[in-house]
Structures are given as C-alpha cells and as structure tokens.
Amino acid sequence: METKIRKVFITGGCGFVGSYLARELLKQGFELLLFDAFINFIDPFESNYQFFLKARMDGLRDKVRIERGDIRVQKRMQQLMNEWLPDATIHLAALPSAKESTLYPTEALQINVDGTLSVLEGVKACGSVKRFIFTSSSFVYGNFKRDIADEEHPTEPIDVYGGTKLTGEILTRAYAKQHGFEYVIVRPSAVYGFGDCNRRVTQIMIENAMRGKPLVLHGGGRSRIDFTYVTDLAGGFARALTAPAAANETFNVTRGNARSVREFALEVKKHFPSAELIEKPSDTSRPERGTLSIEKARKLLGYDPKVDIEQGVAEYVAQLKARGPK
Numbered sequence: 505m506e507t508k509i510r511k512v513f514i515t516g517g518c519g520f521v522g523s524y525l526a527r528e529l530l531k532q533g534f535e536l537l538l539f540d541a542f543i544n545f546i547d548p549f550e551s552n553y554q555f556f557l558k559a560r561m562d563g564l565r566d567k568v569r570i571e572r573g574d575i576r577v578q579k580r581m582q583q584l585m586n587e588w589l590p591d592a593t594i595h596l597a598a599l600p601s602a603k604e605s606t607l608y609p610t611e612a613l614q615i616n617v618d619g620t621l622s623v624l625e626g627v628k629a630c631g632s633v634k635r636f637i638f639t640s641s642s643f644v645y646g647n648f649k650r651d652i653a654d655e656e657h658p659t660e661p662i663d664v665y666g667g668t669k670l671t672g673e674i675l676t677r678a679y680a681k682q683h684g685f686e687y688v689i690v691r692p693s694a695v696y697g698f699g700d701c702n703r704r705v706t707q708i709m710i711e712n713a714m715r716g717k718p719l720v721l722h723g724g725g726r727s728r729i730d731f732t733y734v735t736d737l738a739g740g741f742a743r744a745l746t747a748p749a750a751a752n753e754t755f756n757v758t759r760g761n762a763r764s765v766r767e768f769a770l771e772v773k774k775h776f777p778s779a780e781l782i783e784k785p786s787d788t789s790r791p792e793r794g795t796l797s798i799e800k801a802r803k804l805l806g807y808d809p810k811v812d813i814e815q816g817v818a819e820y821v822a823q824l825k826a827r828g829p830k
C-alpha cells in the first residue's frame with residue numbers, strides 16, 4: 505500500500521530542482537508549501553538570479569503556497585510546520601554546489617548541516633510528517649573506486665560539499681530512527697535543464713555557445729559525469745515520496761549512464777556549429793566520477809529516466825533561446 509501523503513512541505517522549493525518537482529507533484533494532485541530563502545551564491549553581476557527565479561515560478565505561483573524563510577531560523581519554519589501540518593517534507597534547500605561550498609565553507613556548514621538539523625527538528629516537533637526526503641549528492645562517494653557506483657560504494661567525500669551532504673544523510677537516518685518517521689535519501693548527479701542559475705558546467709557551456717564564447721574543456725573534457733535531465737530527477741523524487749519500498753532507503757537517482765564532458769560539449773556544438781572548443785589543465789579539486797547505478801531505484805521506485813544528453817541538450821537550448829535572458 506502506498507504511504508498516504510497529500511500535503512508536502514518543500515524546503516528550497518523555488519530553486520531549480522524544486523520548481524520542476526513542484527510542477528510534477530501538482531500534476532499528481534499534491535498540495536504544496538514551498539519554503540525558500542531566495543539565496544544564490546553566484547556573483548550577482550553574473551547570475552541572472554531574479555530572471556531565472558521568475559521564469560521557474562511562471563504559472564506555479566498561484567497554485568502553491570510560497571513562504572519566505574531561512575531553514576537556519578528554527579522559529580519561523582516551526583510555526584509554519586505546526587500550523588500547516590505536512591504529511592511529508594522534501595528537503596532541497598542547500599548551498600548546492602561543490603565549488604561555492606569550497607569558497608564559502610562556513611555557510612556550507614551552516615546551511616547544509618545546521619540547516620538540515622533545523623529542518624529535522626521541525627519535522628520531529630510538528631509530528632505530522634510520515635516521510636522525510638533528504639537531497640544528498642553523488643559527491644558523497646568522492647573519487648569513484650569502480651566504474652559504476654551503486655549505493656554500497658564507500659562514501660569518502662573529498663570536499664566540503666560532499667562532507668556536508670554525507671553529514672546530512674547521517675543526521676537524517678538518526679532522526680528518522682529515533683523519532684519514528686520514514687526517510688528516503690536521494691543522491692542526484694549533475695542535473696541540467698532550463699532554470700538553473702548556479703553556473704554549473706552544463707549551463708556555462710550552453711550559454712557560452714549562445715554568446716559566441718569558447719567551450720572550455722578541462723583535461724581535454726575526459727571526465728565522465730552522469731548528467732541527469734531535471735525532469736527525470738523530478739519524476740524520481742515523486743516516486744520516492746510515495747513508493748512503499750522506498751521507506752528508509754538510499755537511492756542514486758540519475759540518468760545511470762556517464763558521458764564525458766567532451767561529449768556534452770560536442771552535443772552543444774551541434775546546435776552552435778561555430779562554437780570553438782578549447783582545452784585547459786585538469787581541475788583536480790573535483791572528484792573523479794562516472795556512472796551511478798540506478799538499478800535499485802528502478803526496482804524499488806519504478807524509476808525510469810528517459811532523457812539522454814542528445815535530447816536534454818536540445819530541449820535546454822530550445823528553452824534558453826525561447827525564454828532565456830536576452
């Protein structure tokens with residue numbers, strides 16, 4: 505039997521992933537409260553944050569409840585949870601990237617660890633939450649020791665971001681066990697699509713190509729990454745919310761097929777044939793990654809990602825051309 509869930513409290517719900525997840529859950533008939541501090545860690549002269557925020561929330565704002573608040577400030581969040589009494593909480597709010605977590609380690613710790621603790625305290629105190637979903641990352645694995653990493657792969661993060669996400673996982677399991685609610689841990693990887701403004705490699709490449717700037721390949725673009733299209737991830741979260749077999753489990757939720765950064769760049773070049781590819785030295789601060797096994801998610805969640813980079817890049821480019829900043 506599916507866990508009965510109707511009202512879902514989503515931290516970071518107005519972010520890139522949150523906005524796609526909100527659309528998916530609305531389609532499925534859930535009632536949503538998006539709790540968000542509206543924070544972005546990219547240079548404000550570069551990020552176009554307000555533009556992308558508005559584009560993401562287009563058509564959503566009148567269908568959900570949106571509350572401004574910071575997960576680190578317990579009182580406000582607690583009041584909302586006690587009053588609204590959610591059946592489930594999906595915790596997406598974070599300092600969401602490795603590069604910026606290394607730049608701002610104290611904030612990464614405050615938001616990703618103290619903030620997660622604060623959300624868990626809120627869930628514990630309000631007493632209505634049956635299932636808590638924590639958004640982790642493939643960065644918890646550190647350097648992949650095997651070509652394909654399943655959920656049993658050792659978790660040995662090599663940076664602040666991976667460390668904070670692993671700590672969040674540990675706190676999630678401890679609170680769920682001690683206070684009697686179900687948890688699900690979701691580990692995404694390299695999510696891409698229209699609306700992202702965290703200047704990840706995917707966004708940078710496509711926007712550079714659109715502006716006639718070169719596409720930079722560190723280390724020849726040989727790194728292999730499990731690029732995941734955002735609608736596939738949103739579908740995975742939706743399954744994690746209700747699938748009975750998801751309870752108290754950890755899942756890789758990715759495309760399940762790593763592609764090289766060079767392949768991604770060549771895909772972008774198909775849409776911008778004059779784009780120039782240039783090489784720079786390897787970026788040794790990032791873990792060596794690869795494919796994440798999604799067999800467990802397929803089996804227990806019925807997760808079935810559909811979008812390869814060929815289709816994902818085409819959709820991303822089309823949307824940026826139609827709806828992106830001019």
Ligand SMILES: NC(=O)c1ccc[n+]([C@@H]2O[C@H](COP(=O)([O-])OP(=O)(O)OC[C@H]3O[C@@H](n4cnc5c(N)ncnc54)[C@H](O)[C@@H]3O)[C@@H](O)[C@H]2O)c1
Nearest residue numbers: 516518519520521541542543574575596597598600694695
């Ligand atoms: N996008 C990816 O490639 C990727 C990969 C793995 C994991 N993740 C995780 O997925 C989640 C969502 O990432 P995203 O790409 O949508 O990032 P995003 O920056 O677009 O969304 C994060 C949202 O959290 C909000 N937020 C940040 N700090 C907050 C705070 N203190 N209180 C309340 N709200 C706060 C932001 O305002 C933003 O709306 C994050 O937890 C991230 O670590 C993302």
